[in-house]
Amino acid sequence: MPGLSDNSYGEWLFRSFVSQMSSQHSTTALSWRKLYLSRAKLKASSRTSALLSGFAMVALVEISITNDVPDYLLILFSVCTTLLVSVHLLALMISTCILPHIEAVSNVHNVNAVKESPHEKMQVFIQLAWAFSTGLGIILFLAEITIICWLQFVTINKYAAIASTIIVAPVLVIFLVFAAFFYRRLISHKYERSYRDLEDLQQIAEELQNHSQLQNLNSPHAGSIQNV
Template sequence: MVELQVQVPTGCPDWLFSLFAINTTMLISVHVIAAMISTYILPSIDSVCAGQELWEGSGLDPSLWGVKPSESPHERMRGFIETAWIFSSVVGLFLFLTEVSLLSWVKFWDVCIPAATYGSIAVVPFFLLCAAFCFRFHAILAGHTYEVRALGLRQVEEMKERLDAANDSYA
């Protein structure tokens, strides 16, 4: 897509070339950012996992040696990991489908306008399917998160009630 060859001179309008260039740049940038985040986070997670395996395999209690195994960086970097996933999976997917549509217009503008039109129309069902999947997947994840948090709150309320009951019995 970056090495697109177009007839010169072309009747394709400048605004379409500009839109294609902007979309291509955004598509590549989104995937580079996602790859960069993933590249920097993976070694940190590997080192924590290796440290935990070392202590578990030794049969020793790290607290006896004054060592506190650090929490995994993926907990602290959850926002970055989710950003990488959203960039690569959601934004990148929609930019790629837009890229295919724009590519058909830039490539076929001088050759056959109906081909460019049909190329764009062919992308629409996949665009809608991907959008529906993303919304459904997000709804499922949000529902699960809500259920887990609600369960946690119920457990805290039960603990409070038991503590209150214990305090009342001592009073």
């Protein structure tokens, strides 16, 4: 029985070590995945925000407005342009402030360097920049295109402005449907992944508990108690 006890304890110790190392490796790999995803989001947000805000500023400077344009269109244009530029500049500022710190960590060839990255603590701001740049910013840009068409064509040919609105409206609906479908599938994927991780942790806990019970049964003290 002592030999069996030693073998059981050695096997339990080996499996515990393997499980611990695999758990640490999975945690580190997940942290690196989050870091690369955050970096990609910030890069996409900065590029998109710089491009769309530049287009909005060019439209604001180069557009020619006649005196026959209704006042409500001028108010809509000024409000939409201001919101568009402000939202994209806010996303650009967040990306510019956080991205260098993530880039500095991602270029270090050390597995544990991911702990020095601020991407987890700044995750709220990263998601905010991503939503402003690819969500609200694109919706405002589509509205900006429609308003510019009305400003240019309302005094010349009203049907041209109506045609531009008819074209942009389905595009906006498709964009909203795609965004809702995409985030729904993404949340479903994260839920399934988390559920599988919980099942793996539960299985590891059950294996450790079984090994602990087996070790207690095969221990010398248990045998002496049974003999008494």
